[in-house]
């Protein structure tokens with residue numbers, strides 16, 4: 001039984017600090033930075049929760065995890081029960097516990113946070129998920145419902161696709177997951193680095209999918225090898241879920257961006273993470289990074305590039321961001337970790353030109369100093385250039401981490417698919433069905449670049465939408481209707 | 485996984501692979517390519533589909549061994565398996581325009597073959613100009629002959645056909661026979677640039693197929709970007725074919741040298757390791 005504690009006593013327990021690798025040590029390896037709470041710490045942290053009757057934290061979580069319920073179990077040391085509660089709403093807790101921007105979601109609204117530091121919900125979530133792995137894997141393995149005979153194609157294996165595939169398999173449908181790359185996980189494998197999200201965790205999740213009977217087809221580019229329509233007509237699927245993410249890298253459109261040494265964040269991170277270029281020449285894909293690296297942008301993507309460059313041995317690693325630290329869209333924890341790792345942040349700085357030598361190799365960046373002006377449509381104060389304040393910085397690598405748009409491979413090859421003006425797929429938000437009956441979509445391809453938990457949540461909503469569509473509208477699987 | 489059904493050496497350091505890949509064979513159109521991965525430590529290698537047979541479910545790849553990955557591919561045996569993804573890239577626009585001159589140099593002859601075939605099938609008069617350093621490097625002569633109405637050869641050393649470059653032959657052809665409706669040129673960047681420079685003042689529509697460095701081949705990384713008409717284009721999805729007169733070849737050629745140092749190191753290490761294995765008589769390393 002948990003200790004009986006008064007509200008006051010609970011609030012006075014300090015938020016448990018996350019054990020982490022020492023900054024000067026960790027910049028020389030790709031091992032995970034945050035090491036995870038010990039069981040004692042996890043229980044102490046759980047005791048900080050006031051078990052609110054009307055828990056605001058639950059509203060702050062995009063998938064509505066019953067947070068007080070799982071935390072109570074944790075305080076009692078019932079990790080297995082806690083895990084089951086988390087997994088009811090979140091199929092990827094080991095991942096979300098690590099990468100969710102908690103300070104903008106569940107923890108932002110936690111009442112303890114009004115006076116003290118909020119309950120570390122994400123860390124507790126991570127703890128139970130890791131605990132399961134330490135016990136030897138799938139303890140809360142969900143049961144599959146009887147076979148329905150319906151076939152569903154899930155296109156893209158990022159968090160949206162993974163979550164949707166798992167849920168559909170549990171509901172008894174026969175699911176095939178199509179992935180363009182040679183590994184599953186989407187941004188979780190090619191984008192987010194090992195030191196923040198060990199790839200073993202993603203592999204574990206993919207393994208669980210296979211245990212649920214989901215078939216994986218790698219190296220399959222939908223829109224090229226088969227169009228969405230052909231998945232119905234040639235491959236006999238009854239429904240298709242499009243979860244192809246926001247994979248199209250943006251560049252700034254400034255002079256010199258095609259010089260050698262200018263990378264999109266996607267290229268740089270893919271070389272390092274997916275292709276394991278950090279271990280060149282043991283792995284064949286080179287990274288080609290120089291000694292002085294500038295990263296443009298200050299979101300999660302930029303933080304990952306900065307910290308990766310540091311670990312690859314860059315001597316100078318500089319962040320150029322046109323607004324200030326306060327507007328930086330990165331998770332707070334990433335920003336703080338980057339600062340501890342001696343990344344040189346240049347706020348209110350925007351590159352206006354990249355200059356190079358005769359071989360078209362980058363020599364440096366011309367930086368424009370900015371100041372904050374009037375608020376723009378997003379409510380944030382707009383950065384405006386300060387006239388005459390430009391300076392040059394010698395650099396040999398420049399990485400653009402300024403955002404991604406929807407990859408048009410699937411959308412362009414699918415007739416009658418309604419898109420918005422940014423090229424994202426338009427869906428019915430309750431079912432996630434697109435303008436084409438039987439075709440559903442979710443994740444970054446619908447919302448634009450967002451978060452893992454939102455993508456995962458969309459995958460689950462879509463699974464329910466697909467299930468309903470199949471049972472109530474299609475009724476008879478295509479393969480049976482054909483009499484084959 | 486795709487099985488290598490047949491491997492033949494068609495010229496020094498050139499091999500032809502017959503790959504079992506029914507789904508891609510069914511979908512392939514001229515101008516498209518695949519990306520292959522030899523093993524989980526490998527890099528992703530873009531290779532044009534030189535031919536496909538939908539009934540047999542096979543693809544043909546023709547690979548020139550220029551560095552570590554392509555040399556390593558050359559050591560594979562029939563029956564071995566590799567990963568193949570495709571068909572990637574936008575297919576060639578095939579149309580009956582009249583006379584179409586297909587200019588191919590070195591490994592560029594492989595991607596030219598399916599395009600010449602399709603252009604001939606569409607009713608064009610296909611004239612192929614193939615060149616190489618020396619006779620044996622002018623590859624796929626029989627296949628190209630079958631896909632063309634007329635053949636012209638050049639070699640740098642004069643060992644076969646006319647001595648000189650493909651551009652000399654193209655110039656002669658135009659002088660004697662007038663302007664063709666279209667030129668398609670595939671080969672080393674320097675050759676494609678020379679063809680483009682030649683046909684530009686004559687205003688002959690000219691298409692080239694670019695071989696920039698790639699990773700994913702799906703438009704996700706931007707590593708393959710080239711400057712076309714002042715805009716940045718992704719070769720893997722917007723191309724690989726472009727209007728030759730708008731491509732910034734100088735910048736592209738420089739970008740192809742991005743990883744020169746690393747490629748050299750990989751090649752050196754690979755050869756060292758390989759030779760040392762050879763002298764040890766197949767002993768395991």
Ligand SMILES: Cc1cc2nc3c(=O)[nH]c(=O)nc-3n(C[C@H](O)[C@H](O)[C@H](O)COP(=O)(O)OP(=O)(O)OC[C@H]3O[C@@H](n4cnc5c(N)ncnc54)[C@H](O)[C@@H]3O)c2cc1C
Pocket residue numbers: 099100101155156157158159160161178179180181185186187188191192220221222223243244245246247269300301302304331407409410442443444445449450451452453455
């Ligand atoms: C570097 C980086 C760091 C990030 N850090 C965080 C973080 O800390 N916290 C957080 O919450 N969010 C973070 N995000 C955002 C988050 O990762 C994304 O919002 C999320 O991954 C979107 O999931 P998704 O399933 O929609 O798409 P993705 O994860 O993008 O997956 C899409 C998958 O579809 C595949 N695909 C694309 N086209 C095709 C096709 N035609 N055929 C077959 N397959 C196809 C792709 O190869 C890919 O595997 C980060 C993003 C990046 C890039």
Ligand SMILES: Cc1cc2nc3c(=O)[nH]c(=O)nc-3n(C[C@H](O)[C@H](O)[C@H](O)COP(=O)(O)OP(=O)(O)OC[C@H]3O[C@@H](n4cnc5c(N)ncnc54)[C@H](O)[C@@H]3O)c2cc1C
Pocket residue numbers: 517527528529530531532533546547548549550551552553554555591594595694695696697698699724740741744747748751
């Ligand atoms: C669309 C396309 C189609 C191609 N078709 C063919 C073909 O049919 N037959 C053929 O022999 N070759 C083809 N190539 C070129 C082939 O991909 C390269 O020769 C091969 O990747 C070289 O790898 P390597 O390790 O052996 O040599 P490296 O030593 O790594 O490189 C040698 C040179 O090849 C180029 N190169 C290196 N890495 C890549 C890469 N990842 N992507 C593209 N180019 C690279 C560089 O310019 C480099 O200087 C094609 C390339 C593209 C982009």
Ligand code: SF4
Pocket residue numbers: 060061062063064065067090096097100101102105106107121122125453
């Ligand atoms: S999934 Fe994310 S938002 Fe929800 S409780 Fe967990 S950490 Fe908080």
Ligand code: SF4
Pocket residue numbers: 048049050051052055056057058067068109110111112119121
């Ligand atoms: S709001 Fe905070 S204290 Fe209240 S239940 Fe949620 S986590 Fe516990």
Ligand code: FES
Pocket residue numbers: 697698699700701702703704705706707708709718719720721
């Ligand atoms: S190879 Fe990555 S975008 Fe073309």
